[in-house]
Amino acid sequence: MMNQQDVRDDAAGSRPALPEGYHCAITWGIPTEYGGMTNALLHRSRAFIQASGMPVDVLTFAWSLDYGDIRCELEAAGELVPGLRLRNLWEELTQLPDTELKTAKPGKNVVGEFSPIGAEDESTDETSAGVLRRRVRYASDGTTVLQLDYFRADGTIVASDRRDVTVKGAEGGRLITLCGSDGSPVASWNQIWPLYLFWLDRVVHGRETFMIVDSKSTANFMTRYRRDNVVTMHLVHNSHMASGALPPYGELSPTRRYVFERLGTFDAVVFLTESQKKDVDLVFDNPRNTCVIPNSRSLPAVSDPENGHTRDLGVILGSLTGRKRLDHAIRAVAEARQSSDGDYKLEIYGQGPDQTKLLTLIDSIGMRDHIALRGYSIDARKEFERASFTLLTSKLEGQGLVLIEAMSAGCIPISYDVPYGPADIIQDGVNGFLVKAGDIAALAESIRRLSAMGEQELKDMRRAAVARAHAFNDDMVVKAWGSAMREAVERKLWAAPVPAAAKGSQ
Numbered sequence: 001m002m003n004q005q006d007v008r009d010d011a012a013g014s015r016p017a018l019p020e021g022y023h024c025a026i027t028w029g030i031p032t033e034y035g036g037m038t039n040a041l042l043h044r045s046r047a048f049i050q051a052s053g054m055p056v057d058v059l060t061f062a063w064s065l066d067y068g069d070i071r072c073e074l075e076a077a078g079e080l081v082p083g084l085r086l087r088n089l090w091e092e093l094t095q096l097p098d099t100e101l102k103t104a105k106p107g108k109n110v111v112g113e114f115s116p117i118g119a120e121d122e123s124t125d126e127t128s129a130g131v132l133r134r135r136v137r138y139a140s141d142g143t144t145v146l147q148l149d150y151f152r153a154d155g156t157i158v159a160s161d162r163r164d165v166t167v168k169g170a171e172g173g174r175l176i177t178l179c180g181s182d183g184s185p186v187a188s189w190n191q192i193w194p195l196y197l198f199w200l201d202r203v204v205h206g207r208e209t210f211m212i213v214d215s216k217s218t219a220n221f222m223t224r225y226r227r228d229n230v231v232t233m234h235l236v237h238n239s240h241m242a243s244g245a246l247p248p249y250g251e252l253s254p255t256r257r258y259v260f261e262r263l264g265t266f267d268a269v270v271f272l273t274e275s276q277k278k279d280v281d282l283v284f285d286n287p288r289n290t291c292v293i294p295n296s297r298s299l300p301a302v303s304d305p306e307n308g309h310t311r312d313l314g315v316i317l318g319s320l321t322g323r324k325r326l327d328h329a330i331r332a333v334a335e336a337r338q339s340s341d342g343d344y345k346l347e348i349y350g351q352g353p354d355q356t357k358l359l360t361l362i363d364s365i366g367m368r369d370h371i372a373l374r375g376y377s378i379d380a381r382k383e384f385e386r387a388s389f390t391l392l393t394s395k396l397e398g399q400g401l402v403l404i405e406a407m408s409a410g411c412i413p414i415s416y417d418v419p420y421g422p423a424d425i426i427q428d429g430v431n432g433f434l435v436k437a438g439d440i441a442a443l444a445e446s447i448r449r450l451s452a453m454g455e456q457e458l459k460d461m462r463r464a465a466v467a468r469a470h471a472f473n474d475d476m477v478v479k480a481w482g483s484a485m486r487e488a489v490e491r492k493l494w495a496a497p498v499p500a501a502a503k504g505s506q
Contacts, residue, residue, distance in 0.1 A: 029062025112175035239396035248279035272399030296477035305410030306459035315387035320352030332443035408469035
């Protein structure tokens with residue numbers, strides 16, 4: 001059970017930034033080219049280390065052959081620092097001794113029998129440095145995965161994930177089997193979540209622990225991870241509403257529904273903005289475990305943020321997906337060019353499935369010389385230092401951390417007023433512009449308005465943007481996390497269960 005040492009420290013006036021314990025972040029995986037949520041997770045973890053001196057682990061569940069390379073790249077980029085580790089379920093399962101593996105509790109009424117992929121099965125081997133890491137068996141179509149077997153360095157099988165339990169060769173039913181060092185089964189389940197929770201118990205190892213659950217996919221199974229010595233805190237990085245739904249009583253996002261119907265299973269649910277917390281509290285009968293902690297940035301003092309910006313240049317950082325509606329930004333810049341004498345240009349940094357579609361749009365409206373897709377760059381945030389403005393055209397947001405990053409460099413944000421985030425950061429006409437969501441003409445007009453500003457008016461707006469960005473500094477946010485963790489401990493010790501179901505969800 002969590003103790004009350006921090007309460008005594010607080011009374012004595014010696015409270016540290018974060019409570020003592022094992023601190024970790026829970027996410028599905030770290031891709032080689034990651035976006036805003038992963039960036040925020042890594043930044044927050046580094047801020048925790050700097051403020052408290054306590055290490056932080058990032059716990060991941062996605063299979064990959066590339067974690068070694070990912071670690072090297074993150075270290076080279078300064079994202080992984082001393083005290084910050086990247087750990088993975090599949091890597092560490094292969095290293096667990098039999099004494100640990102045999103503590104796994106088998107599932108009840110398990111359907112199916114352990115049957116590793118045999119020589120007679122059509123399969124593909126995945127290797128690293130010549131060592132077999134995983135074997136994959138496919139259906140007759142050559143694409144549907146029917147079984148995944150995972151191996152130790154010595155070639156023995158450590159886990160098997162079979163997905164054709166009902167009828168071999170046809171997808172249906174699932175059997176997860178954990179194996180000892182001799183390859184014999186020690187525990188089986190008909191779903192994979194128990195394996196995830198088994199590994200978490202091995203990682204925690206009985207310690208007093210604080211887990212921040214960042215990704216929505218991991219949040220689903222983390223609703224079942226309840227331990228007396230572990231505080232779980234789900235950080236909601238984006239809107240919980242379905243695309244196009246009007247808050248607060250609109251339809252929940254399908255990917256959020258499972259968790260939001262079980263909010264009470266977390267010791268704390270953290271939102272990035274007051275407006276999102278307000279809506280959730282209204283719909284979910286004011287659950288007592290919600291709070292607001294924005295994402296933060298390391299923001300060094302900027303002596304002259306009004307200088308160095310190319311007046312008619314816009315820069316956007318974001319994934320090339322439909323949710324970002326970058327076609328709106330492209331059309332807005334094109335419209336601004338056509339209706340004024342401004343030589344407006346736009347550079348978009350990011351990758352995603354809409355790249356070809358966006359390039360086709362740029363060509364079709366004759367903007368190839370003025371609008372460019374620059375691809376992914378780990379240093380893209382530096383481009384805000386030379387851009388005059390940035391555009392945010394998303395359908396939904398959680399906070400809009402990219403707005404803060406732009407504003408910290410004196411780059412003026414022009415954003416759709418979408419739930420949630422932009423209106424909590426931008427004061428229209430003072431440190432940026434808010435326009436009605438979906439109104440491309442209003443975006444274009446704001447671009448023209450910014451360009452037409454006098455020098456002093458523009459300098460004042462850039463300075464106001466920087467001042468607003470500095471409200472999201474690391475020190476403030478780390479202290480907020482420390483307070484939220486202590487409050488979660490108190491609730492875990494003394495409070496009655498919080499409500500888990502909504503009264504007004506659709």
